[in-house]
Amino acid sequence: MGSTFILFMSNLINTKSVFIVVPAYNESRTLQLVIQQLLAHGYTPVVVDDGSAKNLKSFVPTASAFFIRHKVNLGQGAALQTGISFALEKNAAYIVTFDADGQHDATNINELLQILIETKADIVLGSRFMTGSVHNMPGKRKRLLKLARYINYFFSGLLLTDAHNGLRVMTIAAAKKIQLRENRMAHATEILSQIKKNKLKYIEAPANVLYTDYSRQKGQTIWSSFRIFFDILLNKVFK
Amino acid sequence: MNGIQILLIAAVVVIMFFYIVRLRSAIFDLIILTIFSGMAIFFILFPEYTNDIARKMGVGRGADLLFYICIFFFIFIILKMFARIRRLESTLTELVRQQAIKEAQSQSAEYKEEGK
Numbered sequence: 001m002g003s004t005f006i007l008f009m010s011n012l013i014n015t016k017s018v019f020i021v022v023p024a025y026n027e028s029r030t031l032q033l034v035i036q037q038l039l040a041h042g043y044t045p046v047v048v049d050d051g052s053a054k055n056l057k058s059f060v061p062t063a064s065a066f067f068i069r070h071k072v073n074l075g076q077g078a079a080l081q082t083g084i085s086f087a088l089e090k091n092a093a094y095i096v097t098f099d100a101d102g103q104h105d106a107t108n109i110n111e112l113l114q115i116l117i118e119t120k121a122d123i124v125l126g127s128r129f130m131t132g133s134v135h136n137m138p139g140k141r142k143r144l145l146k147l148a149r150y151i152n153y154f155f156s157g158l159l160l161t162d163a164h165n166g167l168r169v170m171t172i173a174a175a176k177k178i179q180l181r182e183n184r185m186a187h188a189t190e191i192l193s194q195i196k197k198n199k200l201k202y203i204e205a206p207a208n209v210l211y212t213d214y215s216r217q218k219g220q221t222i223w224s225s226f227r228i229f230f231d232i233l234l235n236k237v238f239k
Numbered sequence: 240m241n242g243i244q245i246l247l248i249a250a251v252v253v254i255m256f257f258y259i260v261r262l263r264s265a266i267f268d269l270i271i272l273t274i275f276s277g278m279a280i281f282f283i284l285f286p287e288y289t290n291d292i293a294r295k296m297g298v299g300r301g302a303d304l305l306f307y308i309c310i311f312f313f314i315f316i317i318l319k320m321f322a323r324i325r326r327l328e329s330t331l332t333e334l335v336r337q338q339a340i341k342e343a344q345s346q347s348a349e350y351k352e353e354g355k
Contacts, residue, residue: 048339069339071335071338072331072335078336086340089340234325
């Protein structure tokens, strides 16, 4: 009875076929907990170790999760694309991108999946600024993201409420169309450009973001946003 | 001929020699290289001609004209370098990605076999 209820609630998704791509670079402190949470929900995590100094394999239970390791550090965009390509090869039904630093909430995945199915969208983008989401962001970062929103709009043509959110849920059709060529952080804008180019149906949904001292340390600084901007420019110049 | 001219001509000859011996020997490259080196040596020997060209273009001195041309030349080189680095990067990414996926595939296959 209980299980049928859950099945009904989850719109008949086989959670095992939901692949969660987790790009990780030296995230040994948080990775284990993130993977445990994902496994507790029954998802299939695909950890992409982006050439971390210390191999992250020992933090991943390889019996129930996939582990891919880049020999050299290429950047988050490259790690995401590797995970997505791998999930496609493994016949995933849905592909989710999820940060390894523990800032996302694993319970949001199911909500976003439901929205994806109900609205028949191709991709659902998490947003920490929509009503219904909880975040504890410092003011300085908030203003930076507000600016990033318009920069993204300028380069991609999509005006979203949240410019750089790592939580996204997409269908297989969308994942096949999205080909990330930006290795570093500019991939967030590149995804939007490709959504626009391939005329994918996208929708934003509230997603919680939890800032800890750790994620603040690992996260983007003012300086790195200049780097992102430069990468986006180069992407436009050289294609 | 004064000291600086000898120095510069020697530098041009050395660069030309190095290029021919070490890098490429395609006939087109050789012709271009010889023309440029010839021009360089000519202007080193008769620097006053650069002033004539510069004055015709509305620039005061030949050295100034050279400076302006150099700026644009280097910007062009930098852009070419960026393009090349990006191409290299995408090749590297593709290689690392394929190798990583292959490795992960073989590992998960091993796991399945152990499961049986």
